Amino acid sequence: MSNAMNRRAFVNGAVAVAGAAALSPLLSACGDGSSRSKGGTSSKSGLSAALPAYQPATPVKPDIPSVAGAAGAFTDPGFLTYPAHQVSTVSGTPGRGGSYTAVTPLWGSIPAANNAYAKAVNKALGVDLTIKPANGNDYATVVPTMTASRKLPDWIQMPTWWNSNFNVGELAGTQLADLTPYLAGDKIKKYPNLAALPTAAWEIGAWENKLYGIPCFSTGMALAGALYYRADILGAKGITADQVTSADDLWNLGKELTNAKAGVWAFDDVWTYLSPAWNLPPAWIDDNGKLTHVWESPQILEALDWHYRLAKAGYVHPDALAGNTNAGNTRFYSGKVLIQGGGTSGFSLSDYQSGTAADPHYHRLAFDVIAADGKSKPQIFLGSATSIVSYLNARLSAAQIEELLSVANYLAAPYGSVEYTLLTYGVEGVHYTMKNGVPTYTDAGKKTAQQQTYPFLAAGPQVNSNPGADQVTKDSAAWAARTVRHVYKPLFYGMNITVPQRLATANTGQAVTDAIKDVVHGLKKVSDYQAVVSSWRSNGGDQLRNWFQTEVLAKHGTGQ
Secondary structure (H helix, E strand, O other): OOHHHHHHHHHHHHHHHHHHHHHOOOEEEOOOOOOOOOOOOOOHHHHHHHOEOOOOOOOOOOOEOOOEOHHHOEOOOEEOOOOOOOOOOOOOOOOOOOEEEEEOEEOOOOOOOOOHHHHHHHHHHOOEEEEOOEEHHHHHHHHHHHHHOOOOOOEEEOOHHHHHHHOHHHHEOOOEOOOHHHHOEHHHHHOHHHHOOOHHHHHOOEEOOEEOEEEEOOOOOOOOOEEEEEHHHHHHOOOOHHHOOOHHHHHHHHHHHOEHHHOEEEEOOOHHHHHHHHOOOOOEEEEOOEEEEHHHOHHHHHHHHHHHHHHHOOOEOHHHHOOOOOOHHHHHHOOOEEEEEEOHHHOOHHHHHHHHHHOOOOOEEEOOOOOOOOOOOOOEEOOOOOOEEEEEEOOOOHHHHHHHHHHHHHHOOOOOOHHHHHHHHOOEOOOEEEEOOEEEEOHHHHHOOOOOOHHHOOOOOOOEEOOOOHHHHHHHHHHHHHHHHHEEOOOOOOOOEEEOHHHHHHHHOHHHHHHHHHHHOOOOOHHHHHHHHHHHHHHHHHHHHHHHHHHHHHHHOOOO
């Protein structure tokens, strides 16, 4: 399995696990809500001045070019084969012999220190970079311990879903280095691989109109996921995706496809991936200058009512209604469920291998984005262009920051380049060999090169590549090309907003999200949900809205 594919699956999987909250503006809860010198919200004009000038580059030509769409979004380019001719994107050695430490999360076996792979990479980088991976499962507690004692390494990875745990807004400019003087505007041209990262990805590491973070695993079109279907089974019944243009069409499919006696149900739990069809943004709605939370909107009541009736009609698999999400793919592979929601990593080599192992005819496709009423313009909101951001230590000198930015430029080399191949696969003949045109890890490579560390410090833009499953790449690219026309940036997109601690509970709204789940699973009625929202409003929700109205919208705008 390609490590590039591992990266894309990991990032998309993280978004799916975090749910819709991962696609909201980056809201970290800290402070008391008073005027603060650090960790505040960026304004559109201030952010524009701090962000690097985007300089797209394609030194390695893809088989399926990127497609531009709405709201500045663009699809990830597709590669059907690994580039046979690997071009160099960095001339010379980026480092000048400096010695640095770095900490990244690792969900896997931690390789031995100073191994042959690390030595080869450090030689190419021209620095002595000691990466000390920490167990990803404990990372949310490991980093706060370091920041509390002011003992951060020179370079550290801070996934955005832990922004509130890490208190990143307060660390920016105190313990984390301000990169604005080095990267803003045309200054980024000194680092062409970094300049090729999407602008929206740089926004994720910006705080109070200054740039701090280096984006990794960036994409031009981040979505929660898609509504998938078993194309092989539906196709045999004469059903094609173009026949589905409304919620009514899906309802009719539920009736047609469900056969409980035969152990087949039309749907798994699809709320997260289908609810945007009712024009539901991730959080806030601007109604002529007045904010409304999506939880209060009339369209969410319509969406919840439809899903409640779907559950009660018996068209959703009982295990899905019981909250058994872990077996969702197994139900899909076995044909017990024919329509499934999931992250965009559903289009992947690993899914293809698992699906065809269960059924040789297995073919996953995704429905196009629809409007529930079948009449409105279909649209789906963009998520964060990345959720993986690294930072440099504020104690570093200007010369050290410039050296590490040169190293980051090397690490951000594009897919298929000389630099990318070394970073991803190691040394040919030692860590990998070429098999049927695909770099394939040796046993030594599996222990060291395959354990991702360097990409968590900096990485090039995402690509769509599934070696050995070309049809998956073609299907994914075709769906993305159709979908990118319908994306939009939700309110406060790209704005790192620090919500005061007193409103943290209201901002999370756990009781509301639990109520949504209960309605979708047919356990509670829509009226029960409305009662929970009413309680949320009186217990901080109205205050939260007023705070966003006065402290964000009025002072900083919408981010659009």
